[in-house]
Amino acid sequence: MGWFSFPIPNPTFSGTAWFLNDAVDAVVYLVDAYDKERFAESKKELDALLSDESLANVPFLILGNKIDIPYAASEDELRYHLGLTNFTTGKGKVNLADSNVRPLEVFMCSIVRKMGYGDGFKWMSQYIK
Numbered sequence: 404m405g406w407f408s409f410p411i412p413n414p415t416f417s418g419t420a421w422f423l424n425d426a427v428d429a430v431v432y433l434v435d436a437y438d439k440e441r442f443a444e445s446k447k448e449l450d451a452l453l454s455d456e457s458l459a460n461v462p463f464l465i466l467g468n469k470i471d472i473p474y475a476a477s478e479d480e481l482r483y484h485l486g487l488t489n490f491t492t493g494k495g496k497v498n499l500a501d502s503n504v505r506p507l508e509v510f511m512c513s514i515v516r517k518m519g520y521g522d523g524f525k526w527m528s529q530y531i532k
């Protein structure tokens with residue numbers, strides 16, 4: 404696993420997910436969109452996090468990284484392989500406060516090109532009190 408720094412306060416790293424606080428306000432799950440052979444493994448790890456009761460109401464930001472590489476998976480492809488088709492809650496401002504729905508979205512990014520993840524973090528920030 405590599406380390407990347409994002410402009411967020413005190414991120415700690417655990418497996419493939421970044422927990423932003425001890426109390427876990429959000430989960431950022433980074434997937435290599437180019438490493439298609441490992442999508443099944445990524446899905447398994449993600450499913451385990453999604454079914455963790457202590458994370459039941461926690462927003463999940465899924466980042467599909469390395470889209471600067473030709474043949475990296477598209478957003479739809481990644482959604483499909485991670486089992487998230489029809490499961491994401493919508494980009495932009497979506498009020499889920501009165502629902503029991505956990506915010507979850509996929510954003511594609513390239514960390515080396517410094518693109519894409521900003522929109523994801525902006526999306527996620529609306530759900531963090």
Ligand SMILES: Nc1nc2c(ncn2[C@@H]2O[C@H](COP(=O)(O)OP(=O)(O)OP(=O)(O)O)[C@@H](O)[C@H]2O)c(=O)[nH]1
Nearest residue numbers: 404405406435468469470471472512513514515516
């Ligand atoms: N092209 C490209 N390379 C990237 C990007 N982000 C990270 N890398 C490169 O990917 C390499 C690290 O790969 P990772 O996918 O983090 O690999 P890892 O997590 O260490 O190893 P695995 O556990 O095997 O996935 C480094 O050489 C990074 O420079 C990106 O957005 N685009």
